[in-house]
Amino acid sequence: MYKPEHSERHLPGEQGIWLFVLGDLVMFTALFAIFLTYRAADVQGFAQSHRLLDQGLGMANTALMLTSSWCVASAVRAAKQGRVQWSARLLYGGIVCGIGFGIVKYFEWSAKVSAGFSPQSDDFFMFYFTLTGIHLVHVIIGAIVLIFLARFDWSRAAPGGTALRNLESGASFWHLVDLLWVILFALLYLMP
């Protein structure tokens, strides 16, 4: 059992958020496994459709996600050092990257739809739209959480560390969103 008063180790955020993180990882791993199983049954078909994806936009989105995580991790570090103004600025930096991700995703989907593709086109595109769609919902929720955290008034924070724990919880969720994208990007955009 984790006993904070006896350990130098520190759980970033509430225990509940980590239960969610681990559960979400398991769920997405199952989705990834299902994707690869369908792919194994039609390697050529999947490869053909995969080649229609815009790798440049995928790379751009990966860069945005990684940078947003840097911003959020740095925001937590700043808050721990009492530099709350920088913490807020860095959180907004992460939010801006997240919005950028959403904008790129919108243009990417629009291009596909204009070209006549939809989740019904074939199995690959069903997975492409569904997986990136579920991920985008995570991005939106995460960004909303980050906005609340960025607007928090630290001068009104109650003693006891709740404010920092909340920040860490929101940050942990955001890093999960980044982490899921990293795997998604590899499976959909990179795997030949």
Next chain:
Amino acid sequence: MNDPIFFGRNTLVWIVLIAITWASWLAGHSFGDASTAGVIILLCAFAKARLIISEFMEVRTAPLVLQWLTDGWIVIACGLLIALSLGSP
């Protein structure tokens, strides 16, 4: 906790993550054998995942049980997905 916010450890992690991303993109375009490329791409993806978990999510300094759980997920998920990527109909 005097690690600099800018140009500190987190920035180094970011640079490594970008570099691995680039390397895995190259792997996808360099290998004639799709299976080999796939394995390398997945290994790179999970290396990035572990870096994000260990550094950005601060699991490195978290209670050991969380390290074990996340490392366990990395190993099991990576192994499972690599195995499935090599599967044939």
